[in-house]
Amino acid sequence: MANAFWCIVEDDRQGAPKKVMAEVLGAASRLGGGPVEAVWLTDKASDAGLKQLGEWGAGKVWLLENAGLAPYRSEVWAGALADLAAQQSPRAIFGAVTSRQRELVARLAARLGVGLAADCVALAMNGDTLVATRPVYAGKLLARVTWARGPWVATLRPNVFRPAEAQPGKTAVVERPAVSLPPAVMKFVERREEVSTGLPELTEAEIVISGGRGMKGPENYVILEDMGRVIGAAVGASRAAVDAGWRPHRFQIGQTGRTISPKLYLGFGVSGAIQHLAGMRTSKIIVAVNKDAEAPIFKIADYGIVADLFEVVPELTKEFKKLLEK
Amino acid sequence: MKILVAIKQVPDTATQVKVGADPRLIDTAGITWIVSPYDEFAVEEALRIKEKRGQGEVVAVSLGPERVKEALRSCLAMGCDRALHLNDAAWNGADTLATARALAAVIKQEQPQLVLCGRQAIDDDMGAVTAQLAELLGWPCASWIMEEAVDAEGKTVRAARQVEGGLEVFDLPLPAVLAAQKGLNEPRYPTLKGIMGAKKKEIRDVKAADLGLGAEPAQLSVVGLEALPPRPPGRVIQGDVPTAVKELVRALREDAKAI
Numbered sequence: 001m002a003n004a005f006w007c008i009v010e011d012d013r014q015g016a017p018k019k020v021m022a023e024v025l026g027a028a029s030r031l032g033g034g035p036v037e038a039v040w041l042t043d044k045a046s047d048a049g050l051k052q053l054g055e056w057g058a059g060k061v062w063l064l065e066n067a068g069l070a071p072y073r074s075e076v077w078a079g080a081l082a083d084l085a086a087q088q089s090p091r092a093i094f095g096a097v098t099s100r101q102r103e104l105v106a107r108l109a110a111r112l113g114v115g116l117a118a119d120c121v122a123l124a125m126n127g128d129t130l131v132a133t134r135p136v137y138a139g140k141l142l143a144r145v146t147w148a149r150g151p152w153v154a155t156l157r158p159n160v161f162r163p164a165e166a167q168p169g170k171t172a173v174v175e176r177p178a179v180s181l182p183p184a185v186m187k188f189v190e191r192r193e194e195v196s197t198g199l200p201e202l203t204e205a206e207i208v209i210s211g212g213r214g215m216k217g218p219e220n221y222v223i224l225e226d227m228g229r230v231i232g233a234a235v236g237a238s239r240a241a242v243d244a245g246w247r248p249h250r251f252q253i254g255q256t257g258r259t260i261s262p263k264l265y266l267g268f269g270v271s272g273a274i275q276h277l278a279g280m281r282t283s284k285i286i287v288a289v290n291k292d293a294e295a296p297i298f299k300i301a302d303y304g305i306v307a308d309l310f311e312v313v314p315e316l317t318k319e320f321k322k323l324l325e326k
Numbered sequence: 327m328k329i330l331v332a333i334k335q336v337p338d339t340a341t342q343v344k345v346g347a348d349p350r351l352i353d354t355a356g357i358t359w360i361v362s363p364y365d366e367f368a369v370e371e372a373l374r375i376k377e378k379r380g381q382g383e384v385v386a387v388s389l390g391p392e393r394v395k396e397a398l399r400s401c402l403a404m405g406c407d408r409a410l411h412l413n414d415a416a417w418n419g420a421d422t423l424a425t426a427r428a429l430a431a432v433i434k435q436e437q438p439q440l441v442l443c444g445r446q447a448i449d450d451d452m453g454a455v456t457a458q459l460a461e462l463l464g465w466p467c468a469s470w471i472m473e474e475a476v477d478a479e480g481k482t483v484r485a486a487r488q489v490e491g492g493l494e495v496f497d498l499p500l501p502a503v504l505a506a507q508k509g510l511n512e513p514r515y516p517t518l519k520g521i522m523g524a525k526k527k528e529i530r531d532v533k534a535a536d537l538g539l540g541a542e543p544a545q546l547s548v549v550g551l552e553a554l555p556p557r558p559p560g561r562v563i564q565g566d567v568p569t570a571v572k573e574l575v576r577a578l579r580e581d582a583k584a585i
Contacts, residue, residue, distance in 0.1 A: 071494060073466075073496075074457060074460065074466075074467060075460075075466055075467075078461065098490065099469075099470065099487070099488065099489040099490055100489070102453060102469070103456075103457045103467070103469045104457075106422070106452075106453070106454035106455075106456075106457035106458050106461075107457040107458065107460065107461045107467075109423065109454070109458070109545075110423060110426060110454075110457070110458035110461035110462055111461050113423070113545070114423075114545050115421060115423065115544070115545035115546025115547075116422060116423070116452065116454050116458075116546060117546060118451070118452045118453055118454060119451060119452075119453075131549060134451075135451065135554075136449065136450050136451055136551070137337070137341075137343045137352075137448070137449055137451070138339075138448060138451060139554065140342070140343045140554070141343055141345065141352070141551050141552065141553060141554070142551070142552050142553075142554060143450075143548050143550075143551050144548070144549040144550050144551075144552070145546055145547065145548050145549060146546070146547060146549055147545065147546055148543055148544065148545045148546070148547070149545070185466045185498070185499060186466045186468070186496040186497065186498050187496060187497040187498075188494075188495075188496055189484065189495040189496055189497055190494075190495045191492055191493070191494050191495070192486070192492050192493045192494075192495065193491060193492040194491055194492045194493075196491075201490055201491065204490075207584075207585070231585060248509070249507075249508045249509035250488065250509070252508070255339050255448055256339065256363045256364070256448065256508055257508065259451075263584055264578070264582075264584040264585060273340075274339070274340055274341075274342065275339040275340065281554065281557070282554075284584065285578070285582045285584040286557075286560070287574065287578070293562075298560070298562065299560075300557050300560070301560045302557070302558070302560045302561070302582065303560060303561060303562075303563060303574055303577060303578070303582075304560060304561070304562040304563065305562070305563050305567075305570045305571070305574060306562060307567050307570065308567075311567045312567055312570075312571060315567055315568055315571040316571050316574070316575070319571055319572060319574075319575040320575065320585070323575055323579060323585070324585075
């Protein structure tokens with residue numbers, strides 16, 4: 001039997017795989033290079049979660065369920081995964097770009113002594129090898145990369161790969177392999193939750209609203225958040241706005257912030273500095289509103305309005321509300 | 327306490343990067359090179375730890391060609407005590423793993439209690455070296471840290487790493503590797519005195535043979551670089567604000583099917 005393509009499960013820490021797993025499993029299935037299997041490291045799996053992975057196309061789920069796997073610590077997870085990989089010799093190991101997997105997968109690749117392609121936006125088989133496409137220089141260029149040998153280790157950028165369509169009734173074989181966990185070295189102290197804005201997370205959101213220097217001050221972001229609540233969008237900011245102290249760093253979009261690929265990006269008072277464009281130019285549809293008709297963001301925008309954002313935003317929120325109430 | 331900071335020299339963020347004559351490489355003509363911004367947070371944090379403890383040494387390390395000395399000189403001007411330049415043709419085309427192996431070898435020689443890196447270098451954006459170093463050294467690591475505090479005895483570091491929806495705080499026994507996220511601190515500008523003083527500080531060349539390493543084939547290699555496909559031409563919607571907004575919403579709904 002051909003060696004498997006593994007997809008490391010990202011879950012919500014409550015026993016449910018995140019929707020990005022439909023994308024990772026979908027991408028692995030479409031390659032057609034071997035059976036697609038999920039590997040789930042968790043302290044608490046759920047039957048619904050296992051069913052979901054099967055419906056998204058995992059033929060098998062390797063379930064490593066152990067209290068010692070929570071909270072995530074790279075030294076424990078990488079050791080357990082490397083052990084299982086040594087037993088099963090997968091052909092490829094794919095993860096999603098999330099806070100824990102980007103670290104885990106790098107550590108795992110070093111343990112296995114193989115190459116890592118992080119943050120891929122396309123994958124293709126070229127005969128017997130895998131070729132990945134990944135943005136470099138924050139998306140100013142694309143690099144096609146390949147591995148000297150397997151397993152091919154890669155992380156996939158969320159919101160880019162077409163998700164697998166759930167096939168109701170398709171189930172995965174669940175295997176609970178005997179894997180010993182390395183001792184945890186890091187000691188968990190606490191988790192501090194962010195004050196929730198009630199809006200989606202920037203890198204996961206399908207719609208992102210961004211405010212730049214044209215917002216004039218931190219107090220004005222409330223109008224963007226109002227729009228965000230109407231259309232279910234995350235609200236981000238440009239580096240100029242973050243450096244001015246108007247928004248926390250975690251909301252920054254661009255080369256020294258988050259790289260995003262939403263279905264819809266709406267920029268208000270964002271001029272479009274190269275380093276900002278690098279972080280959002282793979283968005284599917286780009287809308288720009290700026291008073292300055294010469295702002296560089298208009299060069300990449302699908303739709304532009306040259307006007308004062310403080311006139312446009314309330315009007316647009318009102319129109320969105322009308323549309324979505326229909 | 328001895329702290330080692332691994333930095334990378336990268337093109338300035340305002341650079342319009344272009345594919346070079348060899349399509350696997352960028353055209354370096356006219357590029358302004360800088361210390362990768364996340365690495366500056368790492369340097370700043372290392373200096374703050376040393377200043378707070380009132381003693382110690384901060385060593386900057388970088389792998390790359392001769393021009394990398396400029397970046398190391400900037401770190402010395404910020405206040406690092408000395409620098410190591412992994413400067414050998416054996417490392418041409420080094421991928422993250424080869425880089426991590428070289429850095430791990432130099433760390434084994436230097437034996438720092440703490441290693442700091444930036445969250446990722448803003449050229450290849452791989453963000454892998456921190457975790458790979460930790461694995462090769464058998465140390466714990468925390469990525470994307472927003473806060474850290476080394477205890478008085480220099481035995482553990484408490485680090486808060488940014489995760490989806492919040493921060494996770496861990497105690498890591500030293501030695502350990504940390505990767506700095508933006509927001510950890512505000513890097514200082516070198517003072518004139520710092521810049522003058524940096525000229526007298528040591529930047530030592532380190533060859534692969536000094537670390538007992540030879541040339542190794544890259545595990546991941548670039549087949550080719552390409553410019554992003556151009557975006558289709560856009561459209562500026564005319565008219566007064568209420569009219570333009572109505573047309574925008576219609577276009578997003580009916581033409582783009584984006585909402």
